[in-house]
Amino acid sequence: MNKYLSGVILSIVVGSSLTGYAPVVQAEQTAIVQAPTEVSFQDEQLKKAIQKVLNKNENEVILQKDMEGLTSVNLYGKEIKSLDGLQYASNLKYVSLNHNKIADLSPLSTLTKLKGINLNHNQITSIEALSSLTALEELQLSGNQIDSIEVVKQLPMLRFLEVNDNKITDISALSSAKHLEVLELSNNRIAEVDSIVKLPKLIYLNIANTKISDLSLLKPLSNNLRVLNVSGNQITDLRDLEGMTKLTALYAENNYIKDITPLKKMKNLSSLNLRSNLIYDLDPLRSLTMINNLYLDNNRIWNIDALKNHKFDTHYDTGALLYGLTLKGNYLDLRSTTKSYQLLQKLAGDGHQLNQSKAQRLVIGSTTAYVGESSYKMDTAPFFHNNRTYVPVRFVAERLGAKVTWDKSKQEVMITKENTTIRWGINQKKAIVNGKAVMFDTTPLLKKQRTFVPVRFVSELLATDVEYVPSSRSVLIFEKK
Structure with a gap:
């Protein structure tokens, strides 16, 4: 066989061999790309919690595709410190992480489909990592160490914000939260509330224990506000609330309120908490018969005749008796022969002669x-x-x-x-x-x-x-x- 022919045959053989091998190499490469990816977690408590959510036992691995299948996760009270690994839950919309030990929120920064996050009672000092979550509608951050809420400017869809018990003093960033309906700011040290009154859709406001005493600043909210909590704010005068006739619930305990005449036109009130004030005359409540939960402990009430046409929501809940009317620590004569005692029994209220003064x-x-x-x-x-x-x-x-x-x-x-x-x-x-x-x-x-x-x-x-x-x-x- 001449050299030329030998070369041709060799080329054919080699070519045939390579042609047959190519699909094998391609198949192996494809197999490598599509191989299931295992997710690693820094925090063993988070891993165990996710395994439970996925109905996996402790020996089963968690794959990236498993994480991608999660849309709602409740991880309440699992002693979690690190969220590393949660970033693979790319389709997550709602996550509850309250009562853990979380400080770093960066693993959440890529979860742009998130609509609701509960991070109450953790160890968080900064929420800047949430700035990319522009679809976020609900954010709960109570009981942390946060001193800035500037990130709210980057969350245009926010409807619900809870930041009670933090270190916040400046809330000016809220002026851009035009969709905000529920705002909880209690137990902070708010310097001013001007930005709150610029929220056109606000229906629920909690500013308890924030050292705010001037309620006139809230007047622009009169048309929409349904629930207001101003407890623990050294308030003496309720006259600035007179226009809030749409309120269904008012919480104003632990203040220095004497006169409740400004409440006289609030016909929609169903829940009223005035515990620990200086109230002695209930006559302004006489016509507010929609009230079915009224808390008046620790005042100076000596006569409850104004309540005789009311009906209060006293009921049992999980075995405990919950009173719709409470009057402990007042000045009522509740001896069994008195009119006050008989009326209190008729109203199914909570009060006892032993805790009344004269x-x-x-x-x-x-x-x-x-x-x-x-x-x-x-x-x-x-x-x-x-x-x-x-x-x-x-x-x-x-x-x-x-x-x-x-x-x-x-x-x-x-x-x-x-x-x-x-x-x-x-x-x-x-x-x-x-x-x-x-x-x-x-x-x-x-x-x-x-x-x-x-x-x-x-x-x-x-x-x-x-x-x-x-x-x-x-x-x-x-x-x-």
Whole structure:
């Protein structure tokens, strides 16, 4: 065989061999590309939690395609520290990661389909890693160490933001969150709230314990707001809320509110929390019969007649009795024979005689006085003099636990209560309290051989709270709790 022919045959053989080998190489390469990819996790607790979600046992690996199949994951309270590995859940829309030990959010930055994240109660100081999640609608971050919410400017679809219990002072970034409907900011130190009033769709606002006392700033929200929480803010006046007639729930506990007249037109209120204030007159609530949850513990309420036409939502929930009306720590006479007791039973409210204090009620011009619902006859009636309200010192003081004596020769009354001794002479503006002079702008008066003192004296020197009810010309004297 000549060399040429030999070369041709060799070429054919080699060519045939290579042609037959090519598909094998290509197949192996394809197999390598398409081989299942195992996901590795830095945090063993996260791995175990994901295995459980995927119904895998501890020995089974988690593949990338498994992660891609996840759309909603609840990882509550799993002791998770690192989220590394979660970035492969590229189709994730909702994830609950609350009550863990997470600090670094960077593995979430690529999950651009996320609509809702719950990160409450972790160890987060920065949320900048969430800036790329432009589809995010719900974000919960309460109970962390966050001091900035500037990232909100990059989240145009945000409807629900919860950042209670953080270190936030500046909320100006919220002015760009035009779709925000629910905002929770309690237990922060908010410097100003101007940006809140620029949120046209806001229906739920929680600014409890944020040191905000001026409610006039919230007036622009009157048309839309349905739920408002201003608890723990040293508020004394509710007049700036008068226009919020669409409110269905108002939470204003732990303030210094006395007058609730501004609530009188809030016909849509169904839940009202006014615990731990200074409220004594419930008459403004008389026509608000839509209220079925009313919390009035620790006030100065002595009469609940204004509530007689209400119906409250008292019911059992998982075996516990939940009261729709609570009145512990007030001044109600709840002895079993009283009208207040009978009405409270009818309303299925929570209150007990043992946790109520005593209140006196004296009526200008009337010789009938009341301690609770018990009536007493006095020799002379309280009166007005020089724009001052005068009450009989013996009757009032003795029912506050004090001892009263009269020195006729000195024309002086002496009142002793615990470690305090007060001496005050008729027509004298100076009272002597434990040997020290205390000046008043008015004096005690003698009328029909009875000593009368100004109500201010009762308030300041006998350590009581005193209020006047113009509609009934009544002076209310509340003993110290």
